[in-house]
Amino acid sequence: MALILPRDLCRTLLRTRNLCNAGIRGRHEDRTVHRLLQGLQAGQRASLAEAITLVETSHPLKKQQAGHLLTRVLQDANDQYSEKGPQALSFRIGLSGPPGAGKSTYIENFGKFLTSQGHKVAVLAVDPSSATTGGSLLGDKTRMPELSRDDDAYIRPSPSRGHLGGVTRSTNEAIMLCEAAGYDTVIVETIGVGQSEFSVVDMVDMFALIIPPGGGDELQGLKRGIMEMSDLVVVNKSDGDLVPAARRMQYEYISALKFIRPKSKHWKTPVKRISSLTQEGIPELWELMQEFRHTMEESGEFVERRKTQRRAWLWTHLKDNLVSAFVGTPGMRERIREAETRAMEGVVSPGDAADQLLLLHITQLQKAA
Numbered sequence: 001m002a003l004i005l006p007r008d009l010c011r012t013l014l015r016t017r018n019l020c021n022a023g024i025r026g027r028h029e030d031r032t033v034h035r036l037l038q039g040l041q042a043g044q045r046a047s048l049a050e051a052i053t054l055v056e057t058s059h060p061l062k063k064q065q066a067g068h069l070l071t072r073v074l075q076d077a078n079d080q081y082s083e084k085g086p087q088a089l090s091f092r093i094g095l096s097g098p099p100g101a102g103k104s105t106y107i108e109n110f111g112k113f114l115t116s117q118g119h120k121v122a123v124l125a126v127d128p129s130s131a132t133t134g135g136s137l138l139g140d141k142t143r144m145p146e147l148s149r150d151d152d153a154y155i156r157p158s159p160s161r162g163h164l165g166g167v168t169r170s171t172n173e174a175i176m177l178c179e180a181a182g183y184d185t186v187i188v189e190t191i192g193v194g195q196s197e198f199s200v201v202d203m204v205d206m207f208a209l210i211i212p213p214g215g216g217d218e219l220q221g222l223k224r225g226i227m228e229m230s231d232l233v234v235v236n237k238s239d240g241d242l243v244p245a246a247r248r249m250q251y252e253y254i255s256a257l258k259f260i261r262p263k264s265k266h267w268k269t270p271v272k273r274i275s276s277l278t279q280e281g282i283p284e285l286w287e288l289m290q291e292f293r294h295t296m297e298e299s300g301e302f303v304e305r306r307k308t309q310r311r312a313w314l315w316t317h318l319k320d321n322l323v324s325a326f327v328g329t330p331g332m333r334e335r336i337r338e339a340e341t342r343a344m345e346g347v348v349s350p351g352d353a354a355d356q357l358l359l360l361h362i363t364q365l366q367k368a369a
Ligand SMILES: Nc1nc2c(ncn2[C@@H]2O[C@H](COP(=O)(O)OP(=O)(O)OP(=O)(O)O)[C@@H](O)[C@H]2O)c(=O)[nH]1
Pocket: 097, 098, 099, 100, 101, 102, 103, 104, 105, 106, 140, 143, 191, 236, 237, 238, 239, 242, 274, 275, 276, 277, 278
């Protein structure tokens, strides 16, 4: 059945997500978009911060501007890629671990190590707790005192609005903006307690799990799922009295990983011990990460993963936008509430209730067309 969208709905769709980006380059460009683009190209932090705020917004006009900006950023990135190949691509590293594992301490020292090597590092956070508590990375900035003062580093506090989907979605776009501003290494941090790490996997080139020593139950708690997604497992706090426990943890993870299907046929997930406090093992870990990147690039998987990720994000956006367009149809909220009640009471099966709502929606669309 052909689905024809009435004009009102089209407008809503275009406003909620700028679906009409193609060919923007030649058109009159919004002044804000132009200014931000220039700022990004000049590597200005203030423009980067403003651009990220723009992609986090839910304001319809600003969303449209964000869409234009992202299109331009993507075009520039594609030009760079055609010119230089995979070398033009940044390195996106996802870092997840339970609270207190030492993520902030690690990022502080790892980040400083990278900037000392001439890299430009951006740190973004996907923090499920911030959605309700209002942004815990503010505290984290103080736990990354030196990195936050480093001219070659940019630390973005986690957005404090919306549900997880919104937060992670804009993080994906924030990564692109950081790259446009010249950051060649982007670290995305997440607390491994919910679903957030699953979305982060779809944003990064390498996903690292960081765990503290001890806490045997932790291994069960950390679920197979997250291990299956990891390209690297880091046992942190391998210093002083904690060294024996860190070794035990390392062996436990090495054996646990033997029973897990490898994420890539080109890479076997290593388990490494480090100390973020003493910085022991941090340079070696970076070497390993580069080896990973090299292996992935050689096999073609690096670029392939990014393609697959883009497809996955397209579907995320599509589902979100379809649901909001559906819910936004006049009178639909009322009908949804009725259907919910009927399904809850067991009068109708949830599947039937959903089918009826969809049918109603399609009929309304056809009438309006
Ligand atoms: N001994 C030792 N302590 C560490 C190390 N890394 C971090 N810590 C300590 O562990 C505690 C937690 O470190 P954070 O870096 O804040 O951990 P986090 O994973 O960012 O914690 P959340 O943000 O709460 O999830 C702090 O007291 C750190 O000083 C390490 O390598 N060795």
